[in-house]
Amino acid sequence: MDILGLQIPLYSWETVLGSAISGVFLGSIYALVALGLTLIYGVLHIINFAHGALLMLAMYAVFFVWHFWGIDPYAAMLIVVPGAFAFGYALQRYVIGKTSHGRDEIILLVTLGIAIVIENAALFFFSADERSVQVPYDLDGIDLGVTFAVYPELFALGGSLAVTLGLWLFMTRTDTGRAIRGVAKERQGARLVGINVDHVFAITFGLGTALVAVAASLLAPTYTVHPQTGYLFVLIAFTVVVLGGMGSFVGALAGGFIIGITEQLGRLYLGESLGLITISAIFIMILLFRPTGLFGHKT
Amino acid sequence: MNGFAKSHLGWLLLAAALLAVPVFVKSGRWIEFIELTLFVAVLGQGWNILGGYGGQYSFGHALFFGTGAYIQALLQFKYGVSPWIAMWFAVSGGVLVGLFVGYLSFRYGLRGSYFALITLAFAEAFHVVARSFISITEGGRGVQLALNRDPDQAIALFQFTFADPFLKSYGYYYVILALLMIAYGATWWMERSRFGAQLVALRENEDAAEALGINTFRTKMAAICMSAAITSSSGIYYVQKFLFVDPAIAYGPTKSVEALFAPIIGGLGTVLGPLVGSVFIHGLSEVTREAIDAVWGARPGVDLILFGIILVLVLGFAPKGLVGLAEAAWRRVARGGKAQR
Numbered sequence: 001m002d003i004l005g006l007q008i009p010l011y012s013w014e015t016v017l018g019s020a021i022s023g024v025f026l027g028s029i030y031a032l033v034a035l036g037l038t039l040i041y042g043v044l045h046i047i048n049f050a051h052g053a054l055l056m057l058a059m060y061a062v063f064f065v066w067h068f069w070g071i072d073p074y075a076a077m078l079i080v081v082p083g084a085f086a087f088g089y090a091l092q093r094y095v096i097g098k099t100s101h102g103r104d105e106i107i108l109l110v111t112l113g114i115a116i117v118i119e120n121a122a123l124f125f126f127s128a129d130e131r132s133v134q135v136p137y138d139l140d141g142i143d144l145g146v147t148f149a150v151y152p153e154l155f156a157l158g159g160s161l162a163v164t165l166g167l168w169l170f171m172t173r174t175d176t177g178r179a180i181r182g183v184a185k186e187r188q189g190a191r192l193v194g195i196n197v198d199h200v201f202a203i204t205f206g207l208g209t210a211l212v213a214v215a216a217s218l219l220a221p222t223y224t225v226h227p228q229t230g231y232l233f234v235l236i237a238f239t240v241v242v243l244g245g246m247g248s249f250v251g252a253l254a255g256g257f258i259i260g261i262t263e264q265l266g267r268l269y270l271g272e273s274l275g276l277i278t279i280s281a282i283f284i285m286i287l288l289f290r291p292t293g294l295f296g297h298k299t
Numbered sequence: 300m301n302g303f304a305k306s307h308l309g310w311l312l313l314a315a316a317l318l319a320v321p322v323f324v325k326s327g328r329w330i331e332f333i334e335l336t337l338f339v340a341v342l343g344q345g346w347n348i349l350g351g352y353g354g355q356y357s358f359g360h361a362l363f364f365g366t367g368a369y370i371q372a373l374l375q376f377k378y379g380v381s382p383w384i385a386m387w388f389a390v391s392g393g394v395l396v397g398l399f400v401g402y403l404s405f406r407y408g409l410r411g412s413y414f415a416l417i418t419l420a421f422a423e424a425f426h427v428v429a430r431s432f433i434s435i436t437e438g439g440r441g442v443q444l445a446l447n448r449d450p451d452q453a454i455a456l457f458q459f460t461f462a463d464p465f466l467k468s469y470g471y472y473y474v475i476l477a478l479l480m481i482a483y484g485a486t487w488w489m490e491r492s493r494f495g496a497q498l499v500a501l502r503e504n505e506d507a508a509e510a511l512g513i514n515t516f517r518t519k520m521a522a523i524c525m526s527a528a529i530t531s532s533s534g535i536y537y538v539q540k541f542l543f544v545d546p547a548i549a550y551g552p553t554k555s556v557e558a559l560f561a562p563i564i565g566g567l568g569t570v571l572g573p574l575v576g577s578v579f580i581h582g583l584s585e586v587t588r589e590a591i592d593a594v595w596g597a598r599p600g601v602d603l604i605l606f607g608i609i610l611v612l613v614l615g616f617a618p619k620g621l622v623g624l625a626e627a628a629w630r631r632v633a634r635g636g637k638a639q640r
Contacts (some may be wrong), residue, residue, distance in 0.1 A: 047412045099615025104412045105356045109563065110611050112358075116556065117607035124600035226602075231552065235423055238416060273439075274431035280424035287417045288407045 010103070019268045020261050025153040027260020029162040029219050034240035034252040035163060036211035042247025043184040043204040045104060049111040051222025051237055052230030053118035054181045054209050057218035058084050058262045060126060066133045066220075069270050073133050073220035074155070081213045093202035115230070122227040132224040143191040154211035163211065170247075180204055184247070204273035236263075239283040245296025254283055254294065301446045310487070310603045317476055330472055334540075336581040337475045340532055342554065343561030343573030344482045345458055345530025350559065351568035352495065353522040354502030358415040359422030360530055360558040362400065363393040365549030367531025369429065371538040372442040382457035383421075393531020394524050401523035405516050410505070419555070426550035431536045441545025444538070457539050479574075482529045486570050489525065498522050499568070530558065561605055564613050566622030575621050 011019075037051045058080055065076040095114065100107040141150035144160040182190040183200045191197050223229070240259050244251025259279060267275035286293060324330055342364060350356045367389040374385040386434050404414055429436045436442070446460065447453065452461035459470030489495040501508040501515045509515050538544055548554075565576025584602035591601045617624050 047416070095611065099611055101615075101618075105354075105415065106614055108358075108412050108415055109559070110358070110614050112556070113607045113610035113614070115607075116610070117604050120600035120603040120607065122600075124604065128599075235419070239420075242416070273433070274427060277427045277431070279425060280420050280427060282375055283419060283420040284403075284424065287409060287413060287420065288403055291409075291413060 011268065014146045016265070016268070019264045021144060021147050021149070023261030023264035024257055025157055025260070026150060026264060027257035028157040029215065029290060030240050030259050031160045031253045031256025032156065032163060032215035032218060032234055033212065034207035034237045034244070034256055035167060035249060036215070037237050038241045038244065038247055038249065038252045039167070039211065040205055040208040041241060043180055044201055046107050046111065047104070047238070048208070049113040050092045050109055050118065051212065052232070053115040054084070054088070054230070054232035055212045055216055055233055056122060056225060056227065057118055058213040059220060059223070059229060060122060060131070061213070062216050062220045063131050063133055073217050074287065075137065077214060077217040080217060081210050082226040084213035085206040085210040091208035091209070093198065094207030096205070097198060097201060119227050119230065126227065128226060130226045133220045135221045138221045150222070156218045159214065160256065163214055164249050167249055202237030218237065230282055240281055242286050242291070243282060243293055245293030248293070248295040251293055251295035258284065301458070313510070314392045314480065320472065321605060330468060332581065332585065334472050334475050336577050337479050338536060338576040339557055339561050339581065340574040341475065341478050341482050341533040342530055342535070342558045343577060344486055345526045345533070346558040347562035347567065347573050348486060348529065349522050349526035349528070351496045351562050351572060352489070352502065352577025353519060355519060355522070356415050357418040357555070359418030359420070359555050361550050361552070361554040362396055362422045362425055363527040363530035364534045364537070364554045364558070365394045365425060365429070367393045367634065368538050368544045368549050369442070371535050372444060373436070375444055376442050381455070382539060389535050390528050390531050393527040393534070397523045397527030398520070399531050401520050405519045413554065422550050422555060426546050429546035429550055434544070435481065439546060441548070444542040446542060458542070471536070471540050474539065477493070478532050478536055480533065483570060483574070485525065490570060492516065494521060560610060564609060564620055566620030567618070569622045572620055579621060
């Protein structure tokens with residue numbers, strides 16, 4: 001088929017289905033990264049540009065924990081996730097909260113500044129080399145007929161579902177979760193009933209960062225890390241969050257799968273390079289025509 | 300001295316000092332340094348029109364720089380168009396992209412962070428297009444212009460590497476200085492015009508500006524066009540100087556970030572802000588590079604770590620940037636002087 005001079009190949013349904021299934025696995029990773037972003041947006045109304053840089057930092061942490069102590073990347077979660085929580089808490093409480101004056105464009109710029117600092121600190125200390133964790137099981141997996149899924153992909157898919165469920169339980173069943181939702185809905189009212197809003201903000205940011213660390217552990221066996229890794233994810237994560245509806249967990253999960261499948265089919269039909277235009281195109285369309293996304297509420 | 304000269308003495312002195320730079324600066328390395336500082340000052344002034352005066356923060360100003368640079372390079376490379384003609388198309392192309400992005404964004408009422416995100420998305424889309432349509436843009440390899448070795452053709456081909464001694468040393472300096480003077484002159488005019496006042500009004504409160512009868516959509520469209528024209532003009536200098544452009548240079552995040560650093564650090568919504576910011580960051584980057592080279596050996600990243608920290612500090616504690624800090628200090632000195640009298 002020939003559209004506007006572009007050769008659009010025709011594939012068998014097995015190839016297309018295989019591509020779509022690998023898109024589901026890819027999408028589960030995007031969803032994992034986007035969950036933290038959407039949590040932070042939902043509560044603080046911050047578009048956190050440093051999200052990708054924090055992911056990259058967490059991936060380095062997983063790598064070094066494995067490199068120096070030989071700890072499996074999944075076990076590394078026990079160390080990296082609490083560390084990420086503390087880092088995120090401090091970042092919001094002592095940097096973003098103090099410098100942003102509550103204006104959303106300024107917050108965006110502050111988080112951009114933080115991203116630049118983190119990325120270049122990584123470049124300075126760790127160099128631009130690509131690092132990757134080696135695990136013995138990264139090539140084993142299950143034959144799905146039309147495609148082959150390796151265990152790390154399956155774990156990432158399971159992880160994204162489990163994290164979404166866990167996050168939903170946390171937000172609805174615990175006191176902290178209720179406080180977070182209270183602050184998200186009615187900041188002034190929450191303060192009046194005695195909730196420490198700055199503390200809740202920082203906890204939320206810490207949680208978002210902890211989720212990034214979970215994502216980092218789950219994608220460590222299949223992805224290499226270098227200082228620019230975060231930037232590759234940040235645009236996609238924004239797209240997923242905007243598509244799903246800012247602040248919606250189910251939206252982030254669904255958005256992740258939609259973007260993952262679209263990206264893989266885009267690559268299949270339009271080629272490795274042009275295939276990525278589908279992501280920017282979705283992003284632009286959603287921003288223009290449905291900024292509340294698929295599952296978002298009007299504010 | 301007539302009235303105009305008297306009231307604009309500072310500006311005239313600054314212009315004279317910039318024009319006379321070759322009299323004082325003889326080292327090629329320093330001229331190069333000053334050129335790149337002025338280049339970022341032009342890039343940043345484009346951002347400042349829309350972001351500083353208009354309050355519309357773009358995260359994708361590489362859109363305009365890249366479009367200008369690509370048109371300037373491709374018209375010469377593919378069609379042998381004279382660079383002196385190509386430059387008009389480069390600026391017009393930048394303005395067209397501005398109209399396109401501006402129309403979609405402002406027509407659908409995107410504000411604040413949403414505008415930032417959509418400009419980022421457009422820059423990324425252009426990046427992918429520049430990389431993918433190899434038959435039009437040469438793809439990821441980029442466009443490499445032929446180096447002219449004939450000194451007689453230096454002016455006609457707008458390349459000064461093999462020109463007479465003066466042009467060879469200072470030709471590109473005057474190119475970027477000319478672009479700077481046009482951009483800053485236009486900004487200076489804008490600040491005093493009705494259009495500038497309307498732009499500042501909508502930055503402060505868009506709904507109130509609308510209520511006062513300002514057509515905010517038209518004002519924002521005019522601002523993005525002016526902004527795009529200035530930023531794309533810096534692409535002309537870049538291509539003639541380096542004779543090369545590729546998708547990452549043109550549409551990658553680096554230029555978008557450089558474009559916003561200078562005006563924010565220098566002083567948002569001030570004529571001189573982007574120049575002050577650019578001088579400050581380039582000076583600082585030079586000093587730290589020397590210091591780091593001496594201590595650890597050459598290592599990338601340190602200057603950007605510092606800029607990131609300074610950006611956050613300026614946003615948090617000096618929202619009017621270095622120009623604002625200088626004005627505050629000047630007022631304090633002036634007041635102190637009066638108190639003694």
